[in-house]
Amino acid sequence: MKAFWLIAGVVAALFALFAPLVLDRGTLNDIWNLALAVVLASAWNLLGGFAGQVSLGYSAFLGIGAYTTVLLSLRGTNPFLTLPLGAVLAAVFSLIIGLPAFRLRGPYFTIATIGVSEAVRVSASSVSFTGGSSGLRMPAGSFDFNVNYFSMIGLAILVVALAAYVKRSAFGRALAAIKQDVDAAEAVGVNSTQFKLAAHAVSAAIVAIAGSLYAINFQYIAPGSVFDFRLSLSIVLMPIIGGVGTVVGPVLGALIFSTLQIKLLSIPALRDSFLFIYGGLLIVTMLYEPAGLVGVGRRLARSLAGAR
């Protein structure tokens, strides 16, 4: 099973890297969106999946990355040089939130993150430097399709590889211990707060880089788009539907999510209500298979093995 996913991943990565030779712009844009989804889902999964800390506030990090890039680019910096700064700012912000919030457990943590992200969104819409509700535009001539395409694909490959590495590392095992039982993990010497903070900071930094690339790609951002609650939602839904806490799950979730998104957004009647489908998927997942698609796959594999 592991070998299969490894080969599938390498094939997919190679396909994405060589796609610009054969495919048209529209399809490449879809692949770009898929890569963005993979990055967001896998990054969220580092904290939400591996450590079991479900955060509904990830749009804040995406927004921090996007705004760092746009604001500095407007002052003449090369957009790609702003990526590390956005990542650092988001990581710092994740620590500021995480220090108090990680005192809370389970659902209380989740609700606190909704509060934080809403506070960030409301504040961002009412201060002037974010462009208020009318948003900000990137300076003209800062867009190069190829650079933009390959940076997102590269980021996606790196993040999935990082997730696979973390899962096997001592760090990943500590996170898994925290997920299973915080008290037991503490008792055997895992400093749970430190590990949670570290996972939070790493995933926040990755999401901020994705946010910078988002700003470069769309050339326009507003608090209503990058700090949108629906964005936080999508980030959470993908790994959960795919299979929380696994390396493959978030990628599968992202694949389904972005394919559905493209299909659904082309139907005018569903443009506002596409989350209906995801809400339904979430209910079904939670009721019948909380381990997501990966869980369904495991069941199938088991029953196939049993039939033999």
Added chain:
Amino acid sequence: MQQLISVVLNSLLAAGLYATMAYGLAVIYGVMRIINLAHAGLMMLGAYVTLTLFSRFSIDPFVALIIVGPLFFLFGVLLYGAVGKRIVRSGATPSMESLLLLFGVWLVLQNLAYVIWTGDTQSILTSYTMKSVEIAGVRVGVPSLLVFLASAASLIFLHVLLKSTYLGKAIRAVTQNRDAALLSGVNADRISATAFGLGTAFAGIAGGMLSTLMAFTPDFGRSFLLKAFCIIVLGGMESITGVAIGALVLAALENGLAAYTSIPTSFQDAVSFALFFVALVAFPQGVPSLVTRFQRRAIIR
């Protein structure tokens, strides 16, 4: 002085609505240890049902509440049968699965509303929407006064229900100690269904009342959900008095900040969300626990 009266009066009026809004969450949390994220969707639905009753059948929104309450109670019981039953109460803290499940319910409700009522901003305009009366020298809008009276009525109804019926006693018993309640023969499944219905009914009523005060879209409800959380956290999660205290604290803070500081109103929500965060982290047992803690300290001395 005039300003102080105005702040006190407005806080009191807002607190009534806030308490109704928050009680729905508190009763479900108390009985089932579930954080009902679908609450926001149910409030939104309450607003739209009230709107439909008003525009189709020209029923006054405050009369409509009498229909909305029982209707939502039924809906809540059905919802419990459909998804709530599956939620196993796992010990003292709510499970992540139940949170995400109800989150899914919220998404479905919200997007169902987009399909049925579209995303256009709606509002209810009655003959008295713009009218106001003068109380102690302060002008108060008639709708907010009516909202306060309706909230007070529903909270009194709730108080009587909880204090003097078997059902109410059973709900309080399960809230205090589920295992002991089960041992003394309380039917936990039925009580959970009733509590879920009650919570849903209160969400619907709160939504209906909100629809007379402001314009709304299917996305509406989220900021009120957070306010409701803030209130039950401030109030110590369970008791009805706690909810009332929490509602008063939040309303007084919001109105006080608006009147005495230069923080723009657009920041008001950010302030209450920040308060919510601080409250959750600093005193998760709520304001009542702070009081008992101080009392204990005083006794020790």
